[in-house]
Structure formats: C-alpha cells, structure tokens
Amino acid sequence: MALPFCLALSIVGQSPVLAATPSDALLMGQVAEPQSLDPQVATAANDARILVNIYDGLVRNGADSLDIEPALATHWTISADGLTYRFDLRQGVTFQDGTPFNAAAVKYTFERMLDDKHPAHNTGPFPLSFFFSSIKSIEIVDEHTVVFHLKEPFAPLLSNLATPTGLIVSPAAVAKYGKDFGRHPVGTGAFRFGEWQANQRVVVTANSDYWDGKPAIQNVVFRPITDNNTRVAEMLSGGIDAMPEVPPDTVKLFAEKPDRFRLYQTTGPHVWYVMLNTRSAPFNDVRVRQAVNYAINKPSLVDNILQGSADVATGPIPSAFSWAYNNDVKPYPYDPQKARQLLKEAGAEGATLTFYVTEGGSGMLDPLPMAVAIQADLKAVGLQVKIETYEWNTYLAKVNAGLPPQVQMAEMAWMTNDPDTLPFLTLRSDALPDQGGFNSGYYHNPEVDRLLQQARLTTDNASRAALYRQVQQIVHQDAPWIFVANWKQNAVTSTRIDHFTLQPNFNLLLNRVTKN
Numbered sequence: 001m002a003l004p005f006c007l008a009l010s011i012v013g014q015s016p017v018l019a020a021t022p023s024d025a026l027l028m029g030q031v032a033e034p035q036s037l038d039p040q041v042a043t044a045a046n047d048a049r050i051l052v053n054i055y056d057g058l059v060r061n062g063a064d065s066l067d068i069e070p071a072l073a074t075h076w077t078i079s080a081d082g083l084t085y086r087f088d089l090r091q092g093v094t095f096q097d098g099t100p101f102n103a104a105a106v107k108y109t110f111e112r113m114l115d116d117k118h119p120a121h122n123t124g125p126f127p128l129s130f131f132f133s134s135i136k137s138i139e140i141v142d143e144h145t146v147v148f149h150l151k152e153p154f155a156p157l158l159s160n161l162a163t164p165t166g167l168i169v170s171p172a173a174v175a176k177y178g179k180d181f182g183r184h185p186v187g188t189g190a191f192r193f194g195e196w197q198a199n200q201r202v203v204v205t206a207n208s209d210y211w212d213g214k215p216a217i218q219n220v221v222f223r224p225i226t227d228n229n230t231r232v233a234e235m236l237s238g239g240i241d242a243m244p245e246v247p248p249d250t251v252k253l254f255a256e257k258p259d260r261f262r263l264y265q266t267t268g269p270h271v272w273y274v275m276l277n278t279r280s281a282p283f284n285d286v287r288v289r290q291a292v293n294y295a296i297n298k299p300s301l302v303d304n305i306l307q308g309s310a311d312v313a314t315g316p317i318p319s320a321f322s323w324a325y326n327n328d329v330k331p332y333p334y335d336p337q338k339a340r341q342l343l344k345e346a347g348a349e350g351a352t353l354t355f356y357v358t359e360g361g362s363g364m365l366d367p368l369p370m371a372v373a374i375q376a377d378l379k380a381v382g383l384q385v386k387i388e389t390y391e392w393n394t395y396l397a398k399v400n401a402g403l404p405p406q407v408q409m410a411e412m413a414w415m416t417n418d419p420d421t422l423p424f425l426t427l428r429s430d431a432l433p434d435q436g437g438f439n440s441g442y443y444h445n446p447e448v449d450r451l452l453q454q455a456r457l458t459t460d461n462a463s464r465a466a467l468y469r470q471v472q473q474i475v476h477q478d479a480p481w482i483f484v485a486n487w488k489q490n491a492v493t494s495t496r497i498d499h500f501t502l503q504p505n506f507n508l509l510l511n512r513v514t515k516n
Contacts, residue, residue: 021241023515025219026497028508029231029240032361032392033199033224036182039167040113040126044396045415045506046362048164049244050202050222052507054096055167055187058087058106059158061505064266066417068158072101072168072188082153082459089144093211095170096192103146107138108171110148120171123179127400127436130425131160134456153457155464159418162505190215190511199224215511216499226360226392235261235492241515242493242500244508248307248366254492262497265490268504269320271313271422272365272413274355274374274482277403279442282348289479291346293332295339295381296374302485305369310485315472316423318486320504323461324419326469329476331483339381352384356399356410361392363413363506365487371411374482385409402433402440410440413487415506419468424452427475443480 021027034047039055042048058073073087093101112120113129134154139147150157160166173186185193190212191204202222206215223240225231228247234240235254246254246263254261276283276292283289298312311319312331319325343349357371358364368389375385388407390398399410414422424431429444431437448471455467476483491508493500499512 021238021496024217025221026217026242026510026513026515027221027223027240029225029234029243030222031224031231031245031364032226034196034202034222035393035396037185037193037196037202038123038182039164039169039185039187040109040129041124041182042164043127043400044362044392046392048506049508050204051164051167051185052189053191053204053220053510054185054189054193055164055169056189057161057163057166057168058089059162059166061162061417061503061507063501064504066159066269066504068162072106076158082155083150085148085150085157086141087146087148089146090211091144093188094209095173095186095188096207097170097173097186099170099172101168101188102143103140104143105168105171106146107140108174109168110135110138112169112174113165120174120178123174123181125436126165127438128163128165128425130431130437131163131165131421132157153459155456155459156418156420160421163417163421164507190509191220194219210511212511216514217510220510228360228366235494238494241497242491244491245362245365246490246492248305248309251307251309251490258495260495262493262495262500263490264492264500264502265309265488266502266504267320268415268487268489268502268506269318269417269419270363270413270415270487270489270506271316271318271483272310272363272370272411272485272487273313273316274484275399275403275410275412275426275441276480276482277405277408277441278444278480279403280405280408282346282351282353283408283441285346285348286478287342287346288348288351290332291339291342291348291381292378292383293479293482294335294342295383296377296482296484297334298331298484299334301370301373305366305373306485306487309490310365310487313483313486315476315483316427316481317419317468317472318416320486321419321468324465324468326472328469329472332479336377336381343381343383349382350384352386353378353408354406355385355387356395356403356407357387357389358392358395358411359389361395361413363415363487364392364411365413365485367411370484399440400433400438402442409482412440417505419464420452420456423448423468423471423475424456427480428452441480443478445474445478448474448478
C-alpha cells in the first residue's frame with residue numbers, strides 16, 4: 001500500500017524540529033524493529049502492540065484488567081472435569097482478505113502450531129505453542145461452534161487464549177504466503193496491514209468492516225526508533241504522537257509539560273532479571289548465584305537508574321498477580337560482605353564473567369545503564385564482568401538459543417498475563433531451548449517442575465496460588481536469576497491524542513484513539 005504523500009513527507013522529508021504529524025495518522029515510536037507479524041511466531045511485547053490491532057483472539061483481556069471477556073467467541077462453556085471447552089463463535093465476521101472467519105479457521109490456527117504433520121506447520125517455528133500443549137484435539141461442531149478437547153485439565157487456557165499467541169490467522173493468507181506470512185499479516189482486527197518498510201515503519205489502516213466498530217483513526221504508523229535519546233527527541237519535537245516505554249530518566253521531563261504531553265502509568269505483570277548460566281561454572285554453584293543477588297544494589301537501580309518507575313523484584317511471579325504472590329518472600333538485601341563471603345566459600349573469588357546485554361528492546365527499560373551498574377556492583381565484590389552488546393533481534397536470537405558455556409549472564413524481561421507463563425517457559429527443566437522453551441540458563445529443579453505441572457492441572461484458584469507461592473520460595477532460594485525489577489508500565493502521548501489507554505497485559509489497543 002502506498003503511503004499518503006503527507007504521511008510519507010512527515011516521516012522522511014522533514015527534520016525532527018519541523019516534523020508535524022498528519023491528523024489522519026497516529027505515529028507510534030516503537031523501541032525496536034518487529035521480529036514478525038505472525039502472532040504464533042512473534043514473542044516480543046514490541047511486536048504484540050502491532051499484532052493485537054491486526055488480529056483478534058477468541059477471548060481478550062478486559063479494559064484495564066486481566067479479566068477474560070468475549071472477542072471472536074461470544075460465549076463458552078467448560079465441562080465439569082475441565083477437559084472440554086466449547087466456544088460459540090461470532091457470526092458475520094470476515095478476515096481482512098475477505099475470507100470468512102469460522103470454526104475451520106480456529107482449528108487451522110491452533111493445529112498449525114501443535115501438529116507437526118499440519119501442512120502449514122513449516123511456517124513456524126512457534127516458540128510459545130507450549131501455551132496450548134494441553135489441547136488433544138479440536139472438533140468443528142458447525143461453522144460457528146468449535147470444541148477444544150484437552151489431554152488433562154489446564155487452568156491457564158483462557159488466559160493463554162487472550163495472549164497474542166492465541167490470535168486467529170487467515171488460513172487462506174497463510175497458505176498464500178507460507179513462511180512469509182509474518183510479513184503479510186491478515187486477521188480480523190481493527191486495522192488492516194498496509195506495508196512494512198524494514199527499519200523504517202509498519203503501517204496499518206482502519207478496517208471499516210471491523211465487527212467491533214470502525215477505528216476512529218485512519219492510519220497507525222509504528223516507527224522503530226531503537227535509540228532512547230532519538231526516540232525522546234522525536235517525541236519532544238512532534239515527530240511522533242505517542243511513545244510506549246518512556247525511558248525512566250525522561251518521565252519527569254514529560255510529566256512537567258502537561259500543556260504538550262500526557263503521561264500514562266499503570267501496574268502490570270512484568271519481571272526484569274539477569275539469567276545465570278547454571279550449567280557451567282561459576283553459576284553451577286548456588287552460593288555464587290546467591291552471592292551476585294546480594295552483591296547488586298537493586299534499590300539503587302530502581303531509584304536512580306529507573307527513576308522510581310519500578311519496584312525491586314523477588315522472583316519469577318510478579319506482585320501484580322496479588323492472588324498468587326508470596327508476600328513472605330523478600331528481595332535479597334544489598335549485602336556486599338555476604339556476597340564476598342559466599343564467593344570465598346565457593347572458590348569463585350575473582351571470577352571473570354561474560355554478560356550479554358541488549359541495546360534496547362520491549363520491556364528492557366534502560367538495559368545499558370542497568371548493565372553498567374550491575375557490572376560495577378559485581379566488580380566491587382571481586383568479579384570481573386565483560387559486557388557484550390547486541391541489537392534487540394540479534395540479541396533475542398542469541399539468548400533464546402541458550403547461553404553457551406563461555407557466557408554466564410544475560411538480561412531479559414517478560415510481560416505475562418498468568419502466573420504460570422514465566423516460570424513454566426523459562427524455569428522448567430523440559431523448557432530447554434532445543435525443546436522449544438526459554439530456559440536459556442538451564443535451571444533444573446524437579447520439585448519446581450512438579451509444582452508447576454500440578455498448578456496447571458488445578459482449577460481451584462486458591463490451590464493454584466498455594467502452589468505458585470511454593471515455586472516462588474524455592475526459586476528465590478535457588479537463585480537461577482538475579483531478580484531485579486518489576487516495571488510500572490508507562491507511555492507518553494501528545495495532547496493531540498485522546499482515548500489512549502494502557503492495558504495491564506502491556507498491549508495497546510488503538511481502535512478507540514482519536515487525534516485532533
């Protein structure tokens with residue numbers, strides 16, 4: 001799709017100082033280039049902010065909550081044994097390529113991920129297919145009714161269906177584009193895909209036939225601006241209209257200009273951590289893992305680098321999941337003396353460590369300053385840390401493949417909408433990179449595995465919560481990560497933008513946004 005002349009001019013032809021965004025387009029300053037616009041392939045929140053505006057799922061999270069509400073499914077019932085989920089589908093909905101949304105499209109979407117004999121399975125990989133591994137079969141009752149039969153009860157199923165991985169794709173478009181579908185996305189969402197100019201922009205346009213009402217804005221342009229200073233400069237000069245993930249040291253700057261900007265902040269389930277390579281020395285010794293947690297001044301990181309935009313983390317289940325959070329588990333205190341003592345006991349004094357660090361990416365806050373501060377704290381207890389930096393998508397490819405023996409540490413951040421997600425995908429013994437998981441630090445604890453599996457099978461929330469609290473206690477003691485921060489999500493827009501809201505699941509739904 002060709003861009004309107006005025007829109008192209010505002011992006012390319014003007015200097016930042018003179019930039020003025022057109023009234024029919026919302027220009028979003030993204031933290032990175034997308035990996036893919038295939039919802040079953042993408043994993044980053046950066047990509048999800050685009051995906052949720054092109055596609056819909058069977059269910060979605062409600063506005064300003066993690067509650068589940070209807071989307072492409074108008075109603076559902078769950079059998080008493082938790083093994084059967086029956087969905088009544090919304091009628092009269094079409095994909096943006098004109099093909100019908102129906103039960104066959106739902107079956108196709110999930111079987112593409114789960115069945116290695118499916119004709120479109122080679123359009124993957126599908127790194128988050130774990131979300132739906134409990135599905136045994138999918139039955140088409142009629143065009144507007146579909147039934148999921150599970151192998152065993154699976155408590156997080158509805159929460160997982162509300163994630164970007166659960167968004168429904170056009171079977172015709174996947175068949176047409178194959179592995180290139182991620183560059184030619186087709187869903188049922190509020191916006192149609194327009195174009196993707198690599199490292200410049202992704203453009204989507206209003207879907208006038210959207211079942212939930214035509215969007216108020218005609219175009220949305222997602223611009224990847226990876227450098228924090230450049231992104232802030234564009235926001236200040238009017239070159240972009242909105243910017244999620246405001247760099248912490250500039251939050252106050254925007255807050256002090258209410259005549260020009262609106263600052264949005266909300267709490268969501270986010271964890272920023274440093275994974276440790278538990279498979280090789282020195283982090284194959286729990287004393288060394290605990291030592292680095294004692295060595296790092298996390299309150300200083302949160303207060304000084306993140307400017308109070310986060311809280312100190314205690315483990316893999318963020319406090320935003322209040323019903324499952326273990327209040328008895330406290331953050332490791334800053335105690336360099338204790339750190340040096342543990343390093344001495346483990347014979348790890350003076351160890352040299354390689355630390356993978358990203359230049360920027362979704363949920364990563366201020367990754368370079370954070371890494372430098374962590375490096376300094378570890379140096380203070382005698383550890384020599386070498387930082388290696390990479391662009392976000394290169395970084396993800398390296399880290400998601402698993403830390404090699406010569407790399408001991410790597411930054412990471414996750415946003416989730418169920419307490420199951422992060423520990424199950426990153427701390428379970430079977431979630432190793434070569435098995436499709438994200439346990440890139442090779443943590444292994446059979447008791448954690450057992451508790452996580454039991455929690456998945458438990459449909460009573462109080463019982464699930466008790467299991468997750470046990471997980472948090474064990475993982476805190478084992479210290480497979482340096483537990484650093486839980487971010488308080490934020491964004492800034494110009495005062496030209498109205499009806500912009502942050503969602504606790506870190507997505508951005510833009511169909512109600514207006515611009516004057």
